[in-house]
Amino acid sequence: MQTEVAYVEEPGVEDRFSSRGNIKVEEVTLDDPKKDEVLIDVKAVGVCHSDWHVASGDMPTEHYPCALGHEGAGIVEEVGDAVTHVEAGDRVVLSWIPSCGKCRFCTAGHQEMCTRGQQVLAGTMPDGTFRMHKDDGTDVGQFAFLGCYAEHIVTHGDSVTSIEEFPDVPWEVAAVTGCAAATGFGAAVNRADIEPGDTVVHFGLGGVGAAAVQGSRRESADQIVVVDPSEYKREKASEFGATHTVDPEETDPMEFVDSITNGRMADVAIFTGSIGTPEALGEAYSTTKSMGQLVSVSNNPADATRIDLPEKAGGTLMFTFGERDITGTLYGGWGPNLAVPTLLEQYESGNLQLGEEGGYLTASYSLDEINEAYNDMIETNNIRGYIDLS
Numbered sequence: 147m148q149t150e151v152a153y154v155e156e157p158g159v160e161d162r163f164s165s166r167g168n169i170k171v172e173e174v175t176l177d178d179p180k181k182d183e184v185l186i187d188v189k190a191v192g193v194c195h196s197d198w199h200v201a202s203g204d205m206p207t208e209h210y211p212c213a214l215g216h217e218g219a220g221i222v223e224e225v226g227d228a229v230t231h232v233e234a235g236d237r238v239v240l241s242w243i244p245s246c247g248k249c250r251f252c253t254a255g256h257q258e259m260c261t262r263g264q265q266v267l268a269g270t271m272p273d274g275t276f277r278m279h280k281d282d283g284t285d286v287g288q289f290a291f292l293g294c295y296a297e298h299i300v301t302h303g304d305s306v307t308s309i310e311e312f313p314d315v316p317w318e319v320a321a322v323t324g325c326a327a328a329t330g331f332g333a334a335v336n337r338a339d340i341e342p343g344d345t346v347v348h349f350g351l352g353g354v355g356a357a358a359v360q361g362s363r364r365e366s367a368d369q370i371v372v373v374d375p376s377e378y379k380r381e382k383a384s385e386f387g388a389t390h391t392v393d394p395e396e397t398d399p400m401e402f403v404d405s406i407t408n409g410r411m412a413d414v415a416i417f418t419g420s421i422g423t424p425e426a427l428g429e430a431y432s433t434t435k436s437m438g439q440l441v442s443v444s445n446n447p448a449d450a451t452r453i454d455l456p457e458k459a460g461g462t463l464m465f466t467f468g469e470r471d472i473t474g475t476l477y478g479g480w481g482p483n484l485a486v487p488t489l490l491e492q493y494e495s496g497n498l499q500l501g502e503e504g505g506y507l508t509a510s511y512s513l514d515e516i517n518e519a520y521n522d523m524i525e526t527n528n529i530r531g532y533i534d535l536s
């Protein structure tokens with residue numbers, strides 16, 4: 147069949163912070179699903195920074211052209227003979243981390259580390275072949291086996307989670323549980339060691355950050371500080387549970403946290419900024435107390451190799467003497483088959499704001515408006531935007 151899809155020809159843009167319209171939307175030929183695969187009618191896709199890292203080359207895939215989009219939801223139209231957990235007509239969330247259910251990590255309850263997930267930057271399907279092709283025969287890769295900024299995709303059965311239990315959840319809310327909500331909420335609830343009454347400092351308030359702040363609220367943190375240079379985002383922060391905001395261009399976050407904790411500093415800092423430079427991660431680290439914790443969720447540039455522990459926070463000496471903990475987390479420390487239903491239950495019970503009504507989804511775009519959607523993201527005009535394909 148034919149389908150419209152948004153893709154980039156090659157990685158790299160002159161300016162990392164401007165899309166310059168380099169994402170194309172064109173029709174491609176889509177192969178039928180193979181025996182382990184499913185054909186999906188895509189309904190909504192969240193606009194996530196990670197696709198931009200693929201477009202800019204900060205996080206390149208091994209094959210270009212590459213279709214973007216990895217935070218989607220839709221309806222199963224067709225399944226291969228070997229797919230048994232979903233059937234045609236089922237509502238599903240698409241996950242950029244597949245879960246094979248059989249590898250060592252999956253069986254230990256950590257689907258986010260599924261060995262199949264190590265191939266998400268290959269650009270191919272897990273079997274090394276392609277399902278999307280241009281008219282001239284050029285293969286178009288699919289980021290994370292998805293590339294779901296498209297009317298239809300074929301993906302592996304392990305990349306879809308049924309949401310048949312949640313018939314009333316809007317498509318765009320289902321979509322964000324496939325990446326941003328799982329990653330942010332999970333970082334605070336699963337990975338960070340937050341105790342009731344703690345002080346937690348969040349760096350960056352996008353779709354991941356706004357879910358992480360709600361995770362800190364859920365864990366009964368007392369003081370929840372959001373550090374973000376965007377005035378719009380600082381104004382939005384209290385809607386998700388923030389008690390304080392800091393403009394890092396005006397105020398040193400370390401000094402601010404010192405002032406509100408009587409010098410004790412934060413129990414946990416969670417970094418959800420879009421680009422984790424050595425300095426930005428070090429700034430977040432500087433707000434933590436002795437025996438405190440820095441949790442990094444950011445996509446660091448592929449060539450970044452350091453975290454600069456600032457002198458003002460005691461450098462590497464106080465890393466040891468302060469028994470501080472620096473940890474990374476992928477997908478919030480859980481897998482889609484646990485995260486998606488848990489998040490949707492939290493959404494339906496009113497504990498988690500993931501929709502337009504909760505101030506989390508702040509703009510919708512058509513597929514043709516994909517470059518506008520990325521420019522808005524880069525200019526920090528959104529908490530989370532989404533592409534509406536319903």
Ligand SMILES: [Zn+2]
Pocket residue numbers: 194195196197216217325326
């Ligand atoms: Zn994402």
Ligand SMILES: [Zn+2]
Pocket residue numbers: 245246247248249250251252253257259260261262
């Ligand atoms: Zn696995």
